[in-house]
Amino acid sequence: MxxxxxxxxxxxxxxxxxxxxxxxxxxxxxxxxxxxxxxxxxxxxxxxxxxxxxxxxxxxxxxxxxxxxxxxxxxxxxxxxxxxxxxxxxxxxxxxxxxxxxxxVFGGYFxxxxxxxxxxxxxxxxxxxxxxxxxxxxxxxxxxxxxxxWDPCHFATKDPINSLADLKGKRIFTFPTAGRFLTQFGVVPVNLPWEDIEVAMQTGELDGIAWSGITEDYTVGWADVTNYFLTNNISGAWxxxxxxxxxxxxxxxxxxxxxxxxxxxxxxxxxxxxxxxxxAKLRTQGDKLKLTTIPDEEWATVEAAAQDFWEEIAAESDVKRRVVDIFKKYNEDMVKAGRPYRYG
Missing domain, CATH: 3.40.190.170 (Bacterial extracellular solute-binding protein, family 7)
Incomplete structure (x- = not known):
């Protein structure tokens, strides 16, 4: 280390x-x-x-x-x-x-x-x-x-993640708020200096990373110490x-x-x-990480849990309520606007 x-x-x-x-x-x-x-x-x-x-x-x-x-x-x-x-x-x-x-709480990956x-x-x-x-x-x-x-927030892991059950007990380097949210699915958030992450994956101190998209995984060397990339993300952009x-x-x-x-x-x-x-390029042309996906119907439970998490945050202060209300209004508008803003 x-x-x-x-x-x-x-x-x-x-x-x-x-x-x-x-x-x-x-x-x-x-x-x-x-x-x-x-x-x-x-x-x-x-x-x-x-x-x-x-x-x-x-x-x-x-x-x-x-x-x-x-x-x-x-x-x-x-x-x-x-x-x-x-x-x-x-x-x-x-x-x-x-x-x-x-x-x-809204910075990084909300x-x-x-x-x-x-x-x-x-x-x-x-x-x-x-x-x-x-x-x-x-x-x-x-x-x-x-x-x-910046980029979306995905999991890069040693072992494949094909269901929510596969997340249980996994020691993951991630952002504070993302970690707080993910604990309900059995994830164990780990906080380490950024420069120590690659070594921590090699020594087994970490099971995975939820800190970036696939571009950073390749750029900073994390694709060399992980095997799988989960296409589901918990945020579309940092x-x-x-x-x-x-x-x-x-x-x-x-x-x-x-x-x-x-x-x-x-x-x-x-x-x-x-x-x-x-x-897109590294998902289709990258040769280091195998892609895995949690089925949409199962991942929908994570998206639903996020709405409860938003309300939990909003209850903490008037300012946080203002911000959450903006997020809610914006996402409602995007759904109403339809394709290409939102699908489904």
């Missing part, structure tokens, strides 16, 4: 490279440190291109040094580090970084909150989630910059965001704020097509 000390030692070597070959800068250059919740192999796809673009355009006015999962602080401490200014900006979902807001990746930006930009996220993070001194979608320390954000000139937003949007767009195409 990779130890924290060895990993941090490696980070000390990797950090300059993570700065993305930033040009020599003047002493007055604004410098930010940003940490993503993605490990190095995944970050190369989902965040490095956007930060490289920002640094190239901003030049000696501003440079962002990018760090990978757990390099500066553990992922679960990202929010606190950003809030106090140890880190200037973060790319993560609310759930993984243990945000102390009322909306945290069970069956979305069916497709386009659902997430529509929920935020057209159904009111942006306003709620802005309110909640403003209360705690953090700027919520923008939200976007929901994550870019955040910044509020004070540092307010210090930026308006044009640099705009540039940062544009680069975030570029990152969101890249993930839309990279995941959408990758999921």
């Amino acid at each position: 990779t130890t924290r000390r060895k990993f941090i030692q490696g980070a000390a070597v990797a950090a300059p490279a993570a700065a993305l070959a930033a040009p020599a800068v003047a002493q007055s250059t604004i410098k930010w440190r940003m940490q993503t919740y993605a490990g190095a192999s995944l970050a190369a796809e989902v965040i490095e291109p956007a930060i490289k673009m920002f640094n190239q355009i901003a030049g000696d006015r501003m440079q962002i040094e990018l760090f990978y999962a757990d390099q500066l602080v553990p992922t679960g401490e990202l929010f606190q580090a950003m809030q106090r200014g140890t880190i200037d900006a973060v790319q993560s979902d609310d759930d993984s970084m243990a945000s102390p807001t009322e909306v945290t 069970p069956f909150g979305s069916r497709y990746s386009l659902d997430v930006p529509v929920l935020f930009n057209q159904y009111g989630l942006n306003e709620i996220w802005d309110e909640e993070y403003s209360k705690v001194g953090v700027k919520h910059i923008s939200a976007g979608a 929901a994550g965001s870019f955040f910044a320390n509020m004070e540092r954000w307010n210090e930026l000139p308006e044009d640099l704020q705009t540039l940062f937003r544009v680069c975030c949007d570029q990152s969101h767009y890249y993930r839309q097509w990279w995941y959408w195409g990758g999921e």
Whole structure:
């Protein structure tokens, strides 16, 4: 198992490279440190291109040094580090970084909150989630910059999953809220540093992973230590965001704020097509994972349980009720709209 000390030692070597070959800068250059919740192999796809673009355009006015999962602080401490200014900006979902807001439970993979990746930006930009996220993070001194979608959440496992019974007792690395939901089906959620997952699968500490779609399974090496991929998912798209320390954000000139937003949007767009195409290609052409499926009639019981879970969450606070009501309204609208928005 990779130890924290060895990993941090490696980070000390990797950090300059993570700065993305930033040009020599003047002493007055604004410098930010940003940490993503993605490990190095995944970050190369989902965040490095956007930060490289920002640094190239901003030049000696501003440079962002990018760090990978757990390099500066553990992922679960990202929010606190950003809030106090140890880190200037973060790319993560609310759930993984243990945000102390009322909306945290909806970040990452909220069970069956979305069916497709386009659902997430529509929920935020057209159904009111942006306003709620802005309110909640403003209360705690953090700027919520923008939200976007990543891949769906599937199981990749050592043993085949062909029924709900096959999930019982399985030790699964997954997101906090997804784990909370899945326990009713016998899943045992396990929390480990991202970089330790591959080794944990090899040593038997884990039976599987429910943290991504098949694109990430191949990209980060998990397809090399698992054998099966369950085509049923518990969420059609991850929901994550870019955040910044509020004070540092307010210090930026308006044009640099705009540039940062544009680069975030570029990152969101890249993930839309990279995941959408990758999921289909690797299901049909991938040679490492065998596909399995739980029958629709049996999986319908999981979807029904999600509705009860939504109500359980909504009962916890007025803000959570507002968000759940938006999810319900949105999904009702999609069903009424019919194909291609919803089938059946």
